[in-house]
Amino acid sequence: MKQHIAEKQxxxxxxxxxxxxxxxxxxxxxxxxxxxxxxxxxxSGPQAAATYEAVFEAFTEKTGIPVExxxxxQFDTQLQARVAARDLPDVLIYDxxxxxxxxxxxxxxxxxxxxxxxxxxxxxxxWDSVRMADGSTYGVPFSQxxxxxxxxxxxxxxxxxxxxxxHEELIALATAFATGDPDGNGxxxxxxxxxxxxxxxxxFFAWWMFSYLAQQGAHYVEGGDGKxxxxxxxxxxxxxxxxxxxxxxxxxxLAQPGAMTNASATPFFAEGQAGIYQTGPYAITSFTDKxxxxxxxxxxxPAGSAGSTTLTERTSIYFGSTTTMPEAxxxxxxxxxxxxxxxxxxxxxxxxxxxxxxxVNLNAAEIYGDERFVTVAEQLEMSELMPSxxxxxxxxxxxxxxxxxxxxxxxDDVVEQLDVLAGLIADELDAVNALK
Amino acid sequence: MAAGIRMSFQEVSPFLGNQWVGWENYATVLTNSxxxxxxxxxxxxxxxxxxxxxxxxxxxxLLLEGPSRSLWFVRTAVFLPVVTASAVVGEIWRIIxxxxxxxxxxxxxxxxxxxPIRYLEDTSVALYAVMTVGIWSSAxxxxxxxxxGLAGVDRTLYEAAAIDGARLRHRIVSITIPALRPAIMIVxxxxxxxxxxxxxxxxVLTGGGPAGSTQVWMTQIYTQGFERNNLGVASxxxxxxxxxxxxxxxxxxxxxxxxEDR
Numbered sequence: 001m002k003q004h005i006a007e008k009q010x011x012x013x014x015x016x017x018x019x020x021x022x023x024x025x026x027x028x029x030x031x032x033x034x035x036x037x038x039x040x041x042x043x044s045g046p047q048a049a050a051t052y053e054a055v056f057e058a059f060t061e062k063t064g065i066p067v068e069x070x071x072x073x074q075f076d077t078q079l080q081a082r083v084a085a086r087d088l089p090d091v092l093i094y095d096x097x098x099x100x101x102x103x104x105x106x107x108x109x110x111x112x113x114x115x116x117x118x119x120x121x122x123x124x125x126x127w128d129s130v131r132m133a134d135g136s137t138y139g140v141p142f143s144q145x146x147x148x149x150x151x152x153x154x155x156x157x158x159x160x161x162x163x164x165x166x167h168e169e170l171i172a173l174a175t176a177f178a179t180g181d182p183d184g185n186g187x188x189x190x191x192x193x194x195x196x197x198x199x200x201x202x203x204f205f206a207w208w209m210f211s212y213l214a215q216q217g218a219h220y221v222e223g224g225d226g227k228x229x230x231x232x233x234x235x236x237x238x239x240x241x242x243x244x245x246x247x248x249x250x251x252x253x254l255a256q257p258g259a260m261t262n263a264s265a266t267p268f269f270a271e272g273q274a275g276i277y278q279t280g281p282y283a284i285t286s287f288t289d290k291x292x293x294x295x296x297x298x299x300x301x302p303a304g305s306a307g308s309t310t311l312t313e314r315t316s317i318y319f320g321s322t323t324t325m326p327e328a329x330x331x332x333x334x335x336x337x338x339x340x341x342x343x344x345x346x347x348x349x350x351x352x353x354x355x356x357x358x359x360v361n362l363n364a365a366e367i368y369g370d371e372r373f374v375t376v377a378e379q380l381e382m383s384e385l386m387p388s389x390x391x392x393x394x395x396x397x398x399x400x401x402x403x404x405x406x407x408x409x410x411x412d413d414v415v416e417q418l419d420v421l422a423g424l425i426a427d428e429l430d431a432v433n434a435l436k
Numbered sequence: 437m438a439a440g441i442r443m444s445f446q447e448v449s450p451f452l453g454n455q456w457v458g459w460e461n462y463a464t465v466l467t468n469s470x471x472x473x474x475x476x477x478x479x480x481x482x483x484x485x486x487x488x489x490x491x492x493x494x495x496x497x498l499l500l501e502g503p504s505r506s507l508w509f510v511r512t513a514v515f516l517p518v519v520t521a522s523a524v525v526g527e528i529w530r531i532i533x534x535x536x537x538x539x540x541x542x543x544x545x546x547x548x549x550x551x552p553i554r555y556l557e558d559t560s561v562a563l564y565a566v567m568t569v570g571i572w573s574s575a576x577x578x579x580x581x582x583x584x585g586l587a588g589v590d591r592t593l594y595e596a597a598a599i600d601g602a603r604l605r606h607r608i609v610s611i612t613i614p615a616l617r618p619a620i621m622i623v624x625x626x627x628x629x630x631x632x633x634x635x636x637x638x639x640v641l642t643g644g645g646p647a648g649s650t651q652v653w654m655t656q657i658y659t660q661g662f663e664r665n666n667l668g669v670a671s672x673x674x675x676x677x678x679x680x681x682x683x684x685x686x687x688x689x690x691x692x693x694x695x696e697d698r
Binding site for chain 2: 076077080083084086101105106107190198199200201202203257258259260261263321393394397401404405408409
């Protein structure tokens with residue numbers, strides 16, 4: 001019996017011992033999983049990623065909060081994987097156009113702007129852009145710019161043209177680039193008028209087209225405060241699309257070959273094949289390196305009947321909803337909108353991630369030491385944002401696909417296709433309860 | 437897979453809670469005109485690419501069968517497209533297909549007086565341009581399977597046929613093809629299943645464009661899932677693809693067995 005009791009005690013002792021070891025192990029493991037760094041994602045190429053890294057390093061130095069930074073080029077795909085795991089990055093720095101979709105899906109948290117130190121240094125128009133239809137705010141503005149027009153100055157001068165200021169002059173210049181010999185290699189017509197990103201990936205073509213349509217008073221949709229009506233098939237819309245149709249389907253075709261399926265039109269301009277390119281100022285550094293500052297000019301968009309409007313593009317900061325570090329999220333946002341954070345985003349080695357500051361105390365041209373940013377800032381004053389208080393993603397994809405079809409097939413049914421497109425946009429707006 | 441099946445009956449929103457929607461996702465897939473276009477493109481691409489790749493693989497195997505060292509080198513060179521990443525293959529072919537008159541392929545065709553073609557831009561050509569890339573990159577894989585099959589063909593049959601005065605085509609039709617029947621069947625099933633789930637080639641070459649003319653089932657699934665954020669619809673489309681693949685395999689096995697029984 002005694003022996004039995006002793007055996008029992010030994011067993012209990014072993015169990016207790018194992019229990020203690022297990023508890024210690026669990027505690028260690030749990031501690032191992034406890035989040036130590038703020039996980040931040042952006043969609044950036046290697047150069048912009050280097051800039052972000054410098055910005056986050058300064059943030060860590062200042063606040064002591066470590067940052068684990070990931071640049072996700074396939075942002076949406078990678079984010080979906082994290083959504084499925086219900087473990088989102090703490091902070092996302094991404095296009096303003098994604099805010100409404102993320103907010104509606106519960107992936108990002110609402111933000112009270114007044115709770116952020118330095119919120120009053122951010123322009124009102126920037127805060128307006130991160131407001132949803134119901135008035136709630138889901139993002140913190142970080143960077144802003146408008147699409148700008150790049151022209152090969154040397155090519156233009158070789159052919160004896162002035163800087164284009166109207167659509168007619170723009171088309172005349174593009175035609176001369178497409179048919180003449182602007183690069184002086186002795187061969188006519190081996191260069192292209194305009195570099196055009198006709199890809200439907202993320203609905204990109206819809207963004208590019210927006211500017212040329214707006215310059216003629218045409219819009220995909222019009223309205224505000226969460227309710228929009230489709231206007232792309234009204235008389236202004238038809239006229240503007242027919243104008244673009246002539247550029248793509250006329251003779252000569254003013255876009256580079258393969259424009260409708262190229263993932264990016266940038267190489268065509270950067271490598272001296274096309275002479276005009278409308279894109280964001282983030283390309284200034286690489287174009288200057290490749291083409292030379294003396295051969296590159298940035299101009300205000302040549303005006304159509306309704307002016308020189310181009311597309312406003314914005315980058316905002318979002319707070320992932322599964323975070324365990326709310327205070328660190330706020331601290332990072334506060335740093336990123338501060339004069340120090342914004343300046344670093346423009347000047348740290350790499351590629352500027354703050355194209356034009358949202359902080360009203362800063363002057364981009366002075367910080368960059370580059371007069372061309374005066375034009376970039378002027379263009380921003382003449383720009384418009386696509387709807388971002390509603391989830392416009394599906395409508396944007398429909399728009400890009402319709403125009404890719406129209407300009408690939410070139411079969412003259414502009415009015416008919418615009419009517420079909422208007423119906424598709426209306427359906428998508430209706431699906432998100434945003435149809436006026 | 438169980439999660440995929442479950443999601444195909446739900447409106448998927450991990451953070452707001454998934455909603456059970458019954459067969460709605462399947463109805464969306466089956467009634468969506470983009471999916472209809474994708475089905476027809478997938479079938480044209482699947483049939484054309486499978487047939488083309490099997491045929492080219494077979495011809496390559498006949499040409500490159502043998503023990504000599506130079507053939508070994510050529511076989512290795514021909515096999516390279518199989519081991520090259522699809523994304524790289526796509527980029528190389530984008531360069532080959534560059535649509536201006538001084539693009540590589542257009543220059544070659546120009547030598548025989550053919551006008552420049554907009555391979556990936558012309559809606560009536562793009563699908564066949566993608567098909568060509570698919571044949572180019574998968575035929576060598578089938579070649580290897582055929583080579584293994586050819587090694588098992590009894591040489592004396594060829595000698596006997598030669599003595600009887602059979603021509604080359606008679607020998608191929610009467611000896612080689614019957615002896616390779618199991619290999620042909622396996623290769624055909626592999627080719628068909630592979631063609632059904634083609635994605636990277638299309639995505640890199642055209643992104644499904646222009647005008648949806650190269651949109652296939654898998655690119656539609658990607659667009660629905662990751663661009664439009666309709667994971668439920670994408671899951672339903674994936675399950676339908678799985679069913680089609682299984683059916684195709686079962687039918688192929690059924691026919692193979694029937695032939696073997698006879």
